[in-house]
Amino acid sequence: MQAYCQLTLAQRQAEYAALQERFATYKSRNLKLNMARGKPGKSQLDLVNGLLSVLTEKSDFCADGFDARNYGELSGLPTAKRLFAELLGTKPEEIFVGGNASLTLMYDLISKAYTHGLKTSPRPWCKEASLKFLCPCPGYDRHFAITESFGFELIPIAMTEGGPDMDAVEEAVKDPAVKGIWCVPKYSNPDGIIYSEETVRRLASLRPAAPDFALIWDNAYCVHDIFSEFVPFADILTLCREAGNADMVYEFASTSKITFPGAGVSVMATSEANQAYLQKLIAIQSISHDKVNQLRHVLFLQDKAHTLELMQRHAAILRPKFSAVLETLEREIAPLGIGTWRKPQGGYFVSYYAMEGTAKRALALCKEAGVVMTGAGATYPNGHDPEDSNIRIAPSLPPVEELEQAMEIFCICLRLAALEKLGI
């Protein structure tokens, strides 16, 4: 195998014909393979089935004097707040326990900022003339979609090896229309980058022109290490407080990829002052979230040490899948010089950078052959990747054999698209 840029036209044509033949064979199999979403596979779900038996009809449903079955305790069972505070390194008083999705907590925070304003807001965001939000990219499409839905102008911020480009961030927050930034500080989606200490410190110390700038800290993969033991992280709430920004940060996490994606527990950590302000607004919307499920999670996960043990069992299932992706890329793509990728140590994705201008075409080919991927461009604000290059690979759902097949097809499509771009 030779780097594609060194091939003659005739060589490229021969290569293209050979690949087309392999592509046709796969196409004829009518496969249905999915690497689109960070969706845990069945064996991961089965790891957690015990969750459903820790609380049964003969149980004591009381925790700290509250009957988990009844109404009340808006911010969550105290025992659940203690568990999440231990996992995130915050205080229980800084924890709000939500329903089954941190996405909903994040949406609701932006929505309430829009309709009522944050504690730090001079007015509700819907009364502002212009709204902008910083989007480190590639990033998480569902984050971007929330702010897009509320009419924000999405400002792309480049990702570096250490997280968002902080020079760009510090410059951008001088604009008072910039109301916040989406961050995934550990194993960023999709790059799998862990923000450096310096990046985290500079984020915590921002001096935004907007008094109600929101540092959205989506710690979605806080205990989701794959190729190592638990990698510790600093408590962003403490760092912000120490930098005089106590009320600037909102941290989110959930058990979606610890227990069940559809039936977990979510959490928002923020200053006690923010909690007091927000809970007054949330009290209009909710009497309490599902405390039976909170109690179930406390009984099942127990504490941080026990949760980390479970995460290592998830890691054991995910490792061969990530390895299959990385090895296939190494074997099929590396020698051709038509793409680069990151080797994440945790999280849920492999971020692939195709030859400029070929991501869309490659994924269209994948679709023809029955391989579903996150759409090209999805990792950029408004779905627009200016280089048409980044592709998010989600290896968690398919069994290894299917994944290997999907990756074979994916690599053929990348090669076909690259050859078309180089000219055939």
Next chain:
Amino acid sequence: MQAYCQLTLAQRQAEYAALQERFATYKSRNLKLNMARGKPGKSQLDLVNGLLSVLTEKSDFCADGFDARNYGELSGLPTAKRLFAELLGTKPEEIFVGGNASLTLMYDLISKAYTHGLKTSPRPWCKEASLKFLCPCPGYDRHFAITESFGFELIPIAMTEGGPDMDAVEEAVKDPAVKGIWCVPKYSNPDGIIYSEETVRRLASLRPAAPDFALIWDNAYCVHDIFSEFVPFADILTLCREAGNADMVYEFASTSKITFPGAGVSVMATSEANQAYLQKLIAIQSISHDKVNQLRHVLFLQDKAHTLELMQRHAAILRPKFSAVLETLEREIAPLGIGTWRKPQGGYFVSYYAMEGTAKRALALCKEAGVVMTGAGATYPNGHDPEDSNIRIAPSLPPVEELEQAMEIFCICLRLAALEKLGI
């Protein structure tokens, strides 16, 4: 016992002194009794504990081909939609299954109308110059609080024996700023009124000036009969469709008072066109609600007939509590002519009308003696009962013995307040 209005001043003074003595005795006991909220009692919760054992680690988690544990199926498991469609008499396609609270679904509907607009909206409600909402009262404080929170002017509509005063409603909706009405059609909160056929028909046939007028149909007590078998109700979606108002109505219900208040399943029924529109907005906020809990509910409740059997067991627990309230009022208050009340056949409340101008005082006295009630005025828009008369009694939480004691104290307080009003 003699009607208070027929007493001489001296008789009133003697009566007041005697009651004060009884009041002091109760006060000295430092009681803590709660009739504030429609919160099921422990014995009702225990009825339902089997819910926690229908789905265990050995279960098949698939329903209609979907693994309930994983992400996906935004609008709910098909099997859950079928169950709720049967309960409400709608089509499964008209059902959206939410989290543990219909309150949240209602808040989110108003919130999305405010930020994005309804399907029928010319513009988001936040862009309107003026917003008004019709509030049949006495009514549910949490309904009123939602629209108050979004800055609506709350328009009181009197309740009649057959539901909201429809002449007033039909007149009010001529104002294009009037964007909707809060309705609890079966066993209204707090009066326990079942809307008459004529009221329901006139509501379904409204011709509001606002094209995006929302008929909020909170069927919270749809199967919550206490003194009878199941009382059937018409499908409001069908009635609205037949009246040319297919997209005007949003019906809500939940299992909060069927299974667990804190850990049930909620539902919104509306036209398929509204579902399509709203689910596009909801998809930004959520990937799916807790489908494991949905499946648990389907397995436990099974179908309408089985659910109605369970509701009769709830009724058997609630009947003596409602009877205790009604009998105490009959014995202690009726002969005095200082109040009136309704005798509900279902729902969660007894609505008491104190002598004008005495509700607040009576409840302040209750509080002194350790009896917590819903605040006076709470059943009116902005917490203001112009007659200072209506008091919502919630008999479900305390055991019967405690309830009897609480009602004794409540009646003493009503009598003290009435005597003070009459002059002592």
